[in-house]
Amino acid sequence: xxxxxxxxxxxxxxxxxxxxxxxxxxxxxxxxxxxxxxxxxxxxxxxxxxxxxxxxxxxxxxxxxxxxxxxxxxxxxxxxxxxxxxxxxxxxxxxxxxxxxxxxxxxxxxxxxxxxxxxxxxxxxxxxxxxxxxxxxxxxxxxxxxxxxxxxxxxxxxxxxxxxxxxxxxxxxxxxxxxxxxxxxxxxxxxxxxxxxxxxxxxxxxxxxxxxxxxxxxxxxxxxxxxxxxxxxxxxxxxxxxxxxxxxxxxxxxxxxxxxxxxxxxxxxxxxxxxxxxxxxxxxxxxxxxxxxxxxxxxxxxxxxxxxxxxxxxxxxxxxx
Numbered sequence: 001x002x003x004x005x006x007x008x009x010x011x012x013x014x015x016x017x018x019x020x021x022x023x024x025x026x027x028x029x030x031x032x033x034x035x036x037x038x039x040x041x042x043x044x045x046x047x048x049x050x051x052x053x054x055x056x057x058x059x060x061x062x063x064x065x066x067x068x069x070x071x072x073x074x075x076x077x078x079x080x081x082x083x084x085x086x087x088x089x090x091x092x093x094x095x096x097x098x099x100x101x102x103x104x105x106x107x108x109x110x111x112x113x114x115x116x117x118x119x120x121x122x123x124x125x126x127x128x129x130x131x132x133x134x135x136x137x138x139x140x141x142x143x144x145x146x147x148x149x150x151x152x153x154x155x156x157x158x159x160x161x162x163x164x165x166x167x168x169x170x171x172x173x174x175x176x177x178x179x180x181x182x183x184x185x186x187x188x189x190x191x192x193x194x195x196x197x198x199x200x201x202x203x204x205x206x207x208x209x210x211x212x213x214x215x216x217x218x219x220x221x222x223x224x225x226x227x228x229x230x231x232x233x234x235x236x237x238x239x240x241x242x243x244x245x246x247x248x249x250x251x252x253x254x255x256x257x258x259x260x261x262x263x264x265x266x267x268x269x270x271x272x273x274x275x276x277x278x279x280x281x282x283x284x285x286x287x288x289x290x291x292x293x294x295x296x297x298x299x300x301x302x303x304x305x306x307x308x309x310x311x312x313x314x315x316x317x318x319x320x321x
Contacts, residue, residue, distance in 0.1 A: 001105050001112070004084035005030040005213065006074040006175075007066055008060070011211065011293050012092035013149040013285030014135050014200060018275035019092040020048045024039045025277040026101050029082045030055040030072040033318065035065075036297040039091075040285025047282050053081065062320045063300050064218025070318065072170040077313070079162050082313070086111070090119070090173035090194070094154070095274040097124065097193040107192045111156060116164055117187040118178045119156030122149040123196040124266060127251035131244060139275055143197060145266030146252040152176055154194055161186075168316045173226055195274065199251035202244045207290040209233035209242075211297055220303040229255050242292035 005027040023030060032045045034057065042059075049057035060070060071089055078084045086108055090096070098104045111119045128135050130140040155178045161169050165205035168181025171280065180186050199205050216222060233250075236242040242250075252262040310321040 001108065002028045002083050002085045003104070003108075004028065004075075004078040004082065004087045006033075006071050006087055006089050007031070007091065008033045008035055008070050008074075009041060009045065009092045010035040010038065011037050011039045011041055011207070013037075013041050013044070013287070014204060015154060015197065016041050016044045016092045016285075017282050018139065018271050019090075019095070020044060020282065021275035021280055022095050022278045023090070024048065024052060024280050026096060026098070026104055027088075028054050029078055031058060031078060032056065032228050033058045033060050033070055033074060035060040035070075036296060036300075038293050039064050039287065039289070040283070042277050043283045044285065048280055048321065051280055056316065058316050058318050060318045061300075062158030062309075062311070062318065063302050064304060064306070065212070065215035066219070066304075066309055067175070067277075067313060068171055069175050069306060073311045073313070073318065075157060076162075076167065076172065079159055085159050086119075089154050089171060093197045093200075094123075095195045095197070096121070097195050097217055100276070108156065111158060111191060112160070114160075114187065114189060115163065116180070116184070117158075117189050118161060119158075119189050119191045120153045121156060121191055121194045122153040123254075124193045125150050125196050125198065125252050125254050125262070126199075126266075126269070127197065127199050127248055129268060131199075131247045135204065139270070139272040141271045143195065143269045143271060144248070144264050145195065146262050147267060149193060150196070150253075150255070150262070152255050156191060173298075194252070195269065197251075198254045200245050202242070202247065203290065205233070205247065205250070206237050206242065207293060210238050210290075210294060214294070214297055214301065218301060218303050219306045221305040221307055245254065 214232040216227040
């Protein structure tokens with residue numbers, strides 16, 4: 001079984017090191033897409049790709065958070081250009097809850113023989129045990145887990161599914177679901193879980209909310225419900241009502257628009273348990289500047305429709321035609 005990773009990353013310097021070490025232990029091929037990072041993330045992604053045969057580092061030079069288009073393009077590239085059998089989609093704050101590569105293959109094995117089936121990995125939201133300062137992504141850091149899985153998860157796509165849909169299957173916004181592209185329904189197979197660490201400090205989530213809302217506004221054809229959690233968070237940032245005491249509940253109910261009151265109770269895990277491959281040599285990111293990151297995003301910001309977005313890859317740079 002040959003496993004491929006698609007990851008779209010922007011400004012995740014505080015956690016990208018553990019994430020890359022986690023991915024290095026599990027994936028044969030990877031497309032690491034850097035969407036205009038300004039906090040040192042770029043250097044980490046480039047260094048990881050240089051050390052891992054089969055990994056690629058792309059710079060995404062397209063304004064706006066056209067995640068489905070970017071990740072669909074990268075998925076099709078992996079199936080066309082490599083011997084990848086199964087593609088998973090992970091952000092830098094997501095860690096597969098498996099002991100090792102053999103356990104991951106065992107988890108995915110039931111999907112390999114299924115027809116017109118997409119896999120699903122459920123989020124188990126988590127946050128640092130201590131949220132009173134800047135999160136450093138250190139291997140001894142401990143994570144507190146939500147008591148139950150989130151309503152959201154991430155899709156898993158097989159080469160078989162791509163062949164059955166004549167290459168039309170495509171991930172949707174958030175990589176939570178897959179559109180088969182041919183109108184016929186897909187079955188869904190529950191496979192396991194992902195430890196998701198979206199909230200790591202007050203500084204980080206304030207910055208993430210503003211950048212997420214701006215990136216979503218670049219979709220000239222955005223439906224109001226898409227990425228609504230960014231705008232809810234940005235409104236709280238603007239009103240000054242987002243406080244450190246709110247962060248655990250925000251983390252455990254992340255993305256659910258305030259409809260769920262999920263709490264902790266799922267135990268405690270050390271980041272060291274997830275970031276297993278210590279052979280990667282990664283630079284130390286210089287640190288984040290929220291104003292510089294926002295200014296960097298606005299530098300090439302322009303609205304464009306996400307529907308029908310045509311992409312072109314050349315020399316490791318992904319651009320819109």
